[in-house]
Amino acid sequence: MKLRAALLCLSLMSGAGASAQTLPDAFTYGPVFEEFGPSAPVETATPLPADMELKVAFDISGTEERGGVNRQFETVARFMNMHARAGVARENIQPAIVVHGGAADYLLQPVPAEDASQTTRLVMALIEEGVPIYLCGQSAASHGISADDLLPGVQMSLSAMTAHAQLSRDGYSLNPF
Numbered sequence: 001m002k003l004r005a006a007l008l009c010l011s012l013m014s015g016a017g018a019s020a021q022t023l024p025d026a027f028t029y030g031p032v033f034e035e036f037g038p039s040a041p042v043e044t045a046t047p048l049p050a051d052m053e054l055k056v057a058f059d060i061s062g063t064e065e066r067g068g069v070n071r072q073f074e075t076v077a078r079f080m081n082m083h084a085r086a087g088v089a090r091e092n093i094q095p096a097i098v099v100h101g102g103a104a105d106y107l108l109q110p111v112p113a114e115d116a117s118q119t120t121r122l123v124m125a126l127i128e129e130g131v132p133i134y135l136c137g138q139s140a141a142s143h144g145i146s147a148d149d150l151l152p153g154v155q156m157s158l159s160a161m162t163a164h165a166q167l168s169r170d171g172y173s174l175n176p177f
Contacts, residue, residue, distance in 0.1 A: 031084050032093075032129060036069065036122045037077025041085060048086045054079075055094045057164060057172040061101035070106060070119040073097075075177065076126060096167050097126070100136035100160040104143055107135055107154045120151070127153035136160035 026040040056079065060072040076095050083093050099107060106123055110116040116124070127133060134157040135150065147156050157163035164174065 030081060032080045032090065033077045033122075033125060036074055036125065037079070037081040039078050039082035039085065044086075048083065048088050050087050050089045051092060052088050053092045053094070054083055054088060055096075055170070055172045056175050057096045057098060057167045058175050059160070059164070060097055060099045060103045061160075063102040063105075065119065068118040069122060070103065072103070073106065073119055073122050073126070075175075076131065077122060079175070080129070080131075094172075095131055096172055097131060097133045098136070098157070098160050098163040098167070099133060100139040104135055104139050104145060107133065107151055108145065108149050109151055123154075124151060127151065134160075134163040136163065 023038055024040070027038040028040075029035060029038050058072070058076050058079075060070075062070070062072050064071055066074075076097060079095055080090075080093050084090050106117070106119045108120075110120055123133065133154045135145070135154055136159050137156050138159045140146070140156060150156070157166075168174070
């Protein structure tokens with residue numbers, strides 16, 4: 001049984017289990033996002049205090065999708081859902097996202113708007129929840145993307161490296177997954 005639990009944890013960390021369709025029943029949505037970021041409740045030896053501040057930067061460059069959603073963006077939704085479910089106050093869950101490479105396309109305004117992909121809908125939901133999203137200006141320049149092409153709320157940074165340096169200065173840790 002321990003081996004099975006360990007394999008499930010490794011699978012989730014690698015993103016292999018990101019699709020809700022393949023997850024056990026314990027994985028549910030919410031409380032922050034009702035369509036994205038399924039997580040399972042876990043009894044821990046040390047409960048998380050409600051006033052715990054979680055300032056975590058997520059670096060997203062990949063375009064791999066599971067179930068029509070980019071697994072890296074969904075990781076941010078899962079981070080928010082699982083910590084809110086574990087009792088951390090929503091205002092203390094403060095992720096930030098730095099996007100570069102091929103993932104930049106998820107930040108473009110869809111034309112027409114109803115053609116938005118599931119990932120673009122997730123990005124819009126993250127922005128609505130106040131998650132700052134920074135696009136690497138160097139990636140934007142190499143892909144021919146201007147600030148006018150971006151979803152409202154996406155901020156252009158000089159580079160991904162610059163955005164990470166600024167977030168680190170502001171107290172954000174870098175998520176290693």
